[in-house]
Amino acid sequence: MMRKDIALKTCLKHLWVAAIVLSSALTCSVTSAQPEQHKVSSEAPPNIVFILADDHRWDYLSAMGHPFIETPNIDRIAQGGVLFENAFVTSSLCSPSRASYLTGQYPQQHGVQNNFTPWDNRNITYFEYLKQAGYQTAFIGKWHMPGEIPALRGLDQFVTFDYKNGQGAYYGTPYIVNGTALKVGETPFPGAEVTGYITDDLTNFALKYIEDNRDKPFALYLSHKAVHLPMTPDPEAAGRYDSQQVELPEEADSWLSFADGNFKHFLWAPLEEKVKDYAETAVAMDQQIGRVLDKLDELGLAENTLLVYAADNGYLWGEHRLIDKRWSYEESMRVPFVVRYPKALKQPGRRSGEMVLNLDLAPTILQAAGINIPEHMQGKSLLPLLEGEREELRDAWLYKYFEDYPYPVPEQMALRTKRYKLIDYARGRKDELFDLQTDPREQHNLIDDESMNETYRRLQAKLEALNKTISQSVASSELSEKE
Amino acid sequence: MNGFANKIDPQWRVSLGVLSLGIIMTLIYGSGWRIGLPVELRNLSGLVLFGCIMLGAGVSYIGARLNGAAPLRATKIAMLIPVVWHLKEIWAASQIFGFAAGIYAGLQGFYLFYYCLMLMVMGLSHFGCELYYKVSIPNDQRMWRCTGNFFWPILVLVGIEGIGEGLFGFEIFFFQGFNTGYRALFM
Numbered sequence: 001m002m003r004k005d006i007a008l009k010t011c012l013k014h015l016w017v018a019a020i021v022l023s024s025a026l027t028c029s030v031t032s033a034q035p036e037q038h039k040v041s042s043e044a045p046p047n048i049v050f051i052l053a054d055d056h057r058w059d060y061l062s063a064m065g066h067p068f069i070e071t072p073n074i075d076r077i078a079q080g081g082v083l084f085e086n087a088f089v090t091s092s093l094c095s096p097s098r099a100s101y102l103t104g105q106y107p108q109q110h111g112v113q114n115n116f117t118p119w120d121n122r123n124i125t126y127f128e129y130l131k132q133a134g135y136q137t138a139f140i141g142k143w144h145m146p147g148e149i150p151a152l153r154g155l156d157q158f159v160t161f162d163y164k165n166g167q168g169a170y171y172g173t174p175y176i177v178n179g180t181a182l183k184v185g186e187t188p189f190p191g192a193e194v195t196g197y198i199t200d201d202l203t204n205f206a207l208k209y210i211e212d213n214r215d216k217p218f219a220l221y222l223s224h225k226a227v228h229l230p231m232t233p234d235p236e237a238a239g240r241y242d243s244q245q246v247e248l249p250e251e252a253d254s255w256l257s258f259a260d261g262n263f264k265h266f267l268w269a270p271l272e273e274k275v276k277d278y279a280e281t282a283v284a285m286d287q288q289i290g291r292v293l294d295k296l297d298e299l300g301l302a303e304n305t306l307l308v309y310a311a312d313n314g315y316l317w318g319e320h321r322l323i324d325k326r327w328s329y330e331e332s333m334r335v336p337f338v339v340r341y342p343k344a345l346k347q348p349g350r351r352s353g354e355m356v357l358n359l360d361l362a363p364t365i366l367q368a369a370g371i372n373i374p375e376h377m378q379g380k381s382l383l384p385l386l387e388g389e390r391e392e393l394r395d396a397w398l399y400k401y402f403e404d405y406p407y408p409v410p411e412q413m414a415l416r417t418k419r420y421k422l423i424d425y426a427r428g429r430k431d432e433l434f435d436l437q438t439d440p441r442e443q444h445n446l447i448d449d450e451s452m453n454e455t456y457r458r459l460q461a462k463l464e465a466l467n468k469t470i471s472q473s474v475a476s477s478e479l480s481e482k483e
Numbered sequence: 484m485n486g487f488a489n490k491i492d493p494q495w496r497v498s499l500g501v502l503s504l505g506i507i508m509t510l511i512y513g514s515g516w517r518i519g520l521p522v523e524l525r526n527l528s529g530l531v532l533f534g535c536i537m538l539g540a541g542v543s544y545i546g547a548r549l550n551g552a553a554p555l556r557a558t559k560i561a562m563l564i565p566v567v568w569h570l571k572e573i574w575a576a577s578q579i580f581g582f583a584a585g586i587y588a589g590l591q592g593f594y595l596f597y598y599c600l601m602l603m604v605m606g607l608s609h610f611g612c613e614l615y616y617k618v619s620i621p622n623d624q625r626m627w628r629c630t631g632n633f634f635w636p637i638l639v640l641v642g643i644e645g646i647g648e649g650l651f652g653f654e655i656f657f658f659q660g661f662n663t664g665y666r667a668l669f670m
Contacts (some may be wrong), residue, residue, distance in 0.1 A: 410578075
């Protein structure tokens with residue numbers, strides 16, 4: 001019986017390889033794809049698990065030396081993978097960033113720019129290519145883009161919600177399965193428990209999906225509501241940091257969530273208390289991420305699974321007297337980005353200082369699956385970095401926040417290089433130039449410093465050139481000039 | 484100083500005093516960190532500032548009434564703080580979104596509810612004044628009149644919002660309704 005099973009599995013494995021080679025060839029014939037083909041493509045296709053958090057900023061990880069937050073499971077991914085310490089999103093707002101993860105494109109291309117610009121279902125997500133290559137595909141969790149929930153091509157399972165304008169709620173969210181609305185408490189996956197707490201529920205669905213598809217190559221996109229407002233931890237994590245002393249940035253104070261336009265973000269509590277809620281909610285999510293890791297281990301899938309943990313944007317906790325995201329400051333645009341891929345990875349536990357972007361996810365996944373990266377994708381595959389084949393990924397990149405009325409944040413573009421950041425505000429605020437090497441907290445605006453004139457001109461020229469390039473109708477990759 | 488104070492209509496003195504206090508607290512709260520003021524002091528100034536914005540109208544109303552203003556005039560005087568704060572918010576929005584969109588930003592549900600809340604606070608102050616007069620002036624006939632007028636606006640607004648959200652799942656004054664108006668006007 002066992003021998004028969006093994007023979008069947010071997011046969012299936014060969015069939016998958018044949019199917020992928022065939023479909024890759026077909027894909028090449030209908031798309032103008034880059035000729036770059038990765039060596040892992042000839043082997044069994046890896047499973048892909050992408051876990052996306054909401055509003056989780058880069059340094060709220062114990063692996064990043066945070067003074068009190070405990071994230072042992074995200075750290076576990078880092079210990080077996082690569083922790084990218086300089087990971088960013090090209091627009092620090094949920095919807096544009098999520099669309100970039102899916103499409104590998106800047107918001108200027110995929111068109112989801114703020115709360116008014118709906119998802120255009122002509123956009124091509126990485127799921128389409130994976131499906132063509134024979135993958136089982138599932139999106140589980142928060143979609144949250146303007147417009148109706150689309151019938152996304154390339155997805156077998158699309159479990160999401162539109163409750164509370166797509167934000168969902170920590171408790172009592174009714175789910176939607178492939179367009180069909182379920183009642184509160186109904187499960188999209190028979191056998192997967194609905195506990196009521198959204199992070200646990202989404203994890204339960206994901207675990208069931210992994211179990212059901214263990215014998216096929218699968219691509220799972222697990223998109224959490226956590227740690228977004230109202231930042232509600234589960235009962236186990238709630239109160240964990242009640243007695244914790246929270247140090248706010250020197251420019252911040254306890255009442256910042258009520259000041260100026262900040263009250264529109266509904267934090268409405270002393271800032272220190274919300275920081276604790278945020279940390280506890282992240283801990284609750286981390287525990288659930290641990291269950292996913294355990295399941296992959298238990299089923300023997302971890303070795304051949306590309307696992308990525310990231311966030312849609314960061315979060316300001318009083319830096320620059322601001323809260324929320326949107327701004328071009330580091331706390332807002334910088335995200336955790338951890339990749340584990342035992343099959344291809346050299347030196348697990350490594351940290352990389354290269355600047356990686358949310359756009360890089362889709363090309364990385366496609367290349368890992370042995371699929372050619374389509375030209376319209378503007379990100380770059382991280383596989384060469386994972387394998388230690390390449391040290392440099394990019395020297396500069398462009399950030400853009402599109403006006404999102406009525407949130408009191410001016411439209412802005414920023415050029416981020418390894419050393420400098422130039423922020424160009426559309427109006428309402430003086431442009432800013434920071435030397436990140438000497439001023440990592442971006443406290444000293446050098447825009448009026450005459451000694452920086454030449455640097456400013458160079459950065460401004462590059463910002464304009466980059467903006468022009470990535471906004472072209474069929475954009476090419478980033479500029480290649482060295483900073 | 485006394486000469487300057489004497490030139491100010493007594494009915495306006497409390498209102499202008501609260502406004503001045505609010506401006507000073509704004510400076511300490513918003514910029515104190517730049518000159519190294521301790522966070523405890525900045526937190527305190529934040530609380531006082533919040534008090535000025537939320538209770539200033541009520542205190543100003545009492546100040547005006549006790550200096551002889553009729554309810555309607557006292558209401559106008561007490562509106563100074565809410566109007567100045569609201570204009571500051573509109574000005575801030577105009578810097579970011581331009582003049583027209585900035586003015587429209589001032590129509591967000593937050594501000595409408597704020598005005599209603601301020602009227603309610605004035606209503607409570609009015610109630611206190613009437614009670615004071617009733618106790619201190621025997622046989623006074625002005626008692627309790629027009630107290631209810633201060634509470635109608637918030638009841639109407641909450642009622643409309645409740646109907647919108649309860650029956651249609653649509654926020655009339657907040658995000659959805661406000662954004663629908665924005666799309667119609669500016670996009």
